[in-house]
Amino acid sequence: MAKRIGLFVCWCGSNIGGVIDVPRVAQEASKFPGVVYATDYKYMCSEPGQDMIIKAIKEHNLDRVVVASCTPRLHEPTFRKTLAKAGLNPYMFEMANIREQCSWVHSDEKEKATEKAIALVKRALAKVSKVEPLYESHIPVTKKALVIGGGIAGMQVALDIADSGHEVILVEREPTIGGKMAMLDKTFPTLDCSA
Amino acid sequence: MVAAAQHPKIKLMTYCEIVDVSGYIGNFEVTIKQKARYVDHSKCTGCGTCFEKCPSKVPSSYDFGLGTRKAIYIDFPTAVPNKPVIDAENCRYFKTGKCGICKKICPTGAVDYEQKEELIQEKVGAIVLATGFDLFEWEKAYGEYGYGRYKDVISGLHFERMSNASGLTGGKIIRPSDGKEPKSVVFIKCVGSRDEAKGKEYCSRACCMYTAKHAHQVLDKIPGSSAYVFYMDVRTPGKAYDEFYRRTVEEGVQYIRGRVSKIYPSGDKLIVMGTDTLLGRPVEVEADLVVLATAMVPSKDSDKIAQLVGCPTDKDGFFQEAHPKLRPVETMTAGLFLAGACQGPKDIPDTVSQASGAAAKVVALLSHDELATDPMISQINEALCSGCLVCKGVCPYKAIEEKTITERVHGKPVERVVASVNTGLCQGCGNCTVACRSGAANLKGFTNDQLLAEVDALCR
Numbered sequence: 001m002a003k004r005i006g007l008f009v010c011w012c013g014s015n016i017g018g019v020i021d022v023p024r025v026a027q028e029a030s031k032f033p034g035v036v037y038a039t040d041y042k043y044m045c046s047e048p049g050q051d052m053i054i055k056a057i058k059e060h061n062l063d064r065v066v067v068a069s070c071t072p073r074l075h076e077p078t079f080r081k082t083l084a085k086a087g088l089n090p091y092m093f094e095m096a097n098i099r100e101q102c103s104w105v106h107s108d109e110k111e112k113a114t115e116k117a118i119a120l121v122k123r124a125l126a127k128v129s130k131v132e133p134l135y136e137s138h139i140p141v142t143k144k145a146l147v148i149g150g151g152i153a154g155m156q157v158a159l160d161i162a163d164s165g166h167e168v169i170l171v172e173r174e175p176t177i178g179g180k181m182a183m184l185d186k187t188f189p190t191l192d193c194s195a
Numbered sequence: 196m197v198a199a200a201q202h203p204k205i206k207l208m209t210y211c212e213i214v215d216v217s218g219y220i221g222n223f224e225v226t227i228k229q230k231a232r233y234v235d236h237s238k239c240t241g242c243g244t245c246f247e248k249c250p251s252k253v254p255s256s257y258d259f260g261l262g263t264r265k266a267i268y269i270d271f272p273t274a275v276p277n278k279p280v281i282d283a284e285n286c287r288y289f290k291t292g293k294c295g296i297c298k299k300i301c302p303t304g305a306v307d308y309e310q311k312e313e314l315i316q317e318k319v320g321a322i323v324l325a326t327g328f329d330l331f332e333w334e335k336a337y338g339e340y341g342y343g344r345y346k347d348v349i350s351g352l353h354f355e356r357m358s359n360a361s362g363l364t365g366g367k368i369i370r371p372s373d374g375k376e377p378k379s380v381v382f383i384k385c386v387g388s389r390d391e392a393k394g395k396e397y398c399s400r401a402c403c404m405y406t407a408k409h410a411h412q413v414l415d416k417i418p419g420s421s422a423y424v425f426y427m428d429v430r431t432p433g434k435a436y437d438e439f440y441r442r443t444v445e446e447g448v449q450y451i452r453g454r455v456s457k458i459y460p461s462g463d464k465l466i467v468m469g470t471d472t473l474l475g476r477p478v479e480v481e482a483d484l485v486v487l488a489t490a491m492v493p494s495k496d497s498d499k500i501a502q503l504v505g506c507p508t509d510k511d512g513f514f515q516e517a518h519p520k521l522r523p524v525e526t527m528t529a530g531l532f533l534a535g536a537c538q539g540p541k542d543i544p545d546t547v548s549q550a551s552g553a554a555a556k557v558v559a560l561l562s563h564d565e566l567a568t569d570p571m572i573s574q575i576n577e578a579l580c581s582g583c584l585v586c587k588g589v590c591p592y593k594a595i596e597e598k599t600i601t602e603r604v605h606g607k608p609v610e611r612v613v614a615s616v617n618t619g620l621c622q623g624c625g626n627c628t629v630a631c632r633s634g635a636a637n638l639k640g641f642t643n644d645q646l647l648a649e650v651d652a653l654c655r
Binding site for chain 2: 091119122123124125126129130131135136137139145146148149150152153154155156157158159160161162163164167168169170171172173174176177178179180183185186187188190194
């Protein structure tokens with residue numbers, strides 16, 4: 001089946017739009033094989049931006065999406081959720097970072113920055129052409145915690161977890177708990193006792 | 196301490212060590228070694244008759260040799276649990292086979308010389324490292340302070356054991372050399388901290404405040420005494436901290452900005468030579484006692500714990516947090532969290548805050564019945580895998596395991612070993628895919644095929 005890629009290029013206000021010719025990036029990259037829809041918008045991560053993606057997925061029957069915007073560390077989870085909302089597997093997605101890796105570092109070479117942005121978007125389009133749906137698996141959780149060290153830190157962690165109703169094993173290598181804190185006399189700045 | 200020991204949901208395991216950790220988030224399997232106490236704590240009532248009558252005395256390391264303890268002992272009177280253990284190395288019965296007094300007089304028959312260490316298996320969903328700190332061994336680095344030869348040059352923790360009302364001196368500050376009360380006490384800050392040449396680059400954070408407290412205690416407890424503090428900077432960024440420091444200055448603690456170049460004995464006194472850099476001239480102070488604010492370093496054997504649980508450490512050996520600002524209590528291993536000074540030097544308020552933070556992360560994890568795993572993890576194509584297991588060696592998360600598969604070769608079943616990815620442990624770093632010569636290891640979401648397509652697009 002032919003791939004149906006949707007491309008969404010973000011201005012990030014003037015962060016990207018002030019340097020890169022964003023509409024040109026969308027237009028050039030739309031020639032890439034498989035791209036059936038390409039557009040640009042001020043803030044792709046905003047609610048209207050995400051709605052645009054959902055609407056385009058449905059109207060153009062897209063099966064995979066590229067967003068060209070900021071670092072995936074920031075908004076990859078956001079856009080994955082957007083895909084899931086539109087009924088696509090959230091891993092049928094790729095981001096092109098044209099902000100941190102392009103507009104922010106090439107602000108004095110606008111023409112070349114636009115060329116580089118096009119190349120980065122093509123890279124993402126090539127990747128997204130090859131992606132396959134991925135599925136999370138589920139693992140059980142043993143509802144018990146182990147705390148290694150019975151000083152003030154270990155005791156506080158153990159008490160807080162135990163107060164939530166979960167079981168805790170507090171392991172201390174010395175014969176008694178308290179650690180360094182138990183050795184102390186009064187403690188600053190209130191001079192209350194440490195025991 | 197008592198609250199932790201009495202909480203119905205906390206199983207306290209003292210005198211224990213972690214010997215093995217396997218598994219992954221939500222499903223760790225831990226082997227804990229219970230060291231032999233030679234006292235059956237289920238029978239012991241903590242009456243204390245045994246350590247009253249024990250004939251073997253040894254210097255108390257807990258109290259920096261300020262006094263002695265017995266071979267069957269508890270470290271301090273309010274210890275939790277308040278039940279003794281036998282230090283076999285110093286016990287007359289273990290050394291000579293004779294004595295056995297503690298066993299004879301124990302009213303509940305709790306003393307058991309035959310007790311053996313025991314291995315205990317536990318399954319847990321989350322692990323918190325709270326292994327704390329030790330003090331920098333200044334005796335090995337600072338010749339100018341006497342390499343530990345002068346009895347009256349002590350560490351801050353040593354000072355605490357004297358000023359502690361439940362310590363061996365009953366809270367009286369004395370000179371370890373002759374037991375006399377010191378009239379002139381010199382404090383030296385940044386011993387081992389902020390000293391690239393002899394110690395550590397970092398600031399130990401708590402010393403400015405505890406030195407201020409110590410100096411205050413000297414003036415408070417010893418009438419007519421004087422306290423001097425040699426410092427590089429005074430760092431008091433905490434709630435009510437600077438106020439506390441100002442108070443000690445107003446009480447009469449003399450702060451001298453400069454380093455100490457030499458300490459030498461003169462009669463029964465110590466002469467502390469330094470420079471006052473604000474006045475721009477050398478100073479000499481006659482001291483009865485010198486207290487060093489020594490750097491915090493990772494606790495002994497924390498490197499072994501790091502290896503067991505697979506937690507990276509930083510350049511100084513402290514456990515490495517997942518992100519210095521945004522994920523300070525998490526590690527790069529899912530389900531493994533950090534609390535307190537094992538992550539970096541901290542004072543008590545910061546330790547308690549971080550501990551509660553770690554607890555919140557653990558509680559959030561344990562509130563799930565099951566966890567969704569990131570699907571972008573490695574997978575092995577068994578048909579291509581040669582079983583060389585190079586991938587196993589480069590995996591930082593211990594996520595690659597050996598697996599024996601049966602194949603049919605010329606119609607006969609043949610067994611061979613291949614690599615197998617533990618989906619709970621794999622973090623999707625991709626190390627194995629780079630190391631794999633046969634191209635059997637592939638990272639889902641970053642397959643070799645996908646990466647080559649990207650390179651092609653960029654080179655076109």
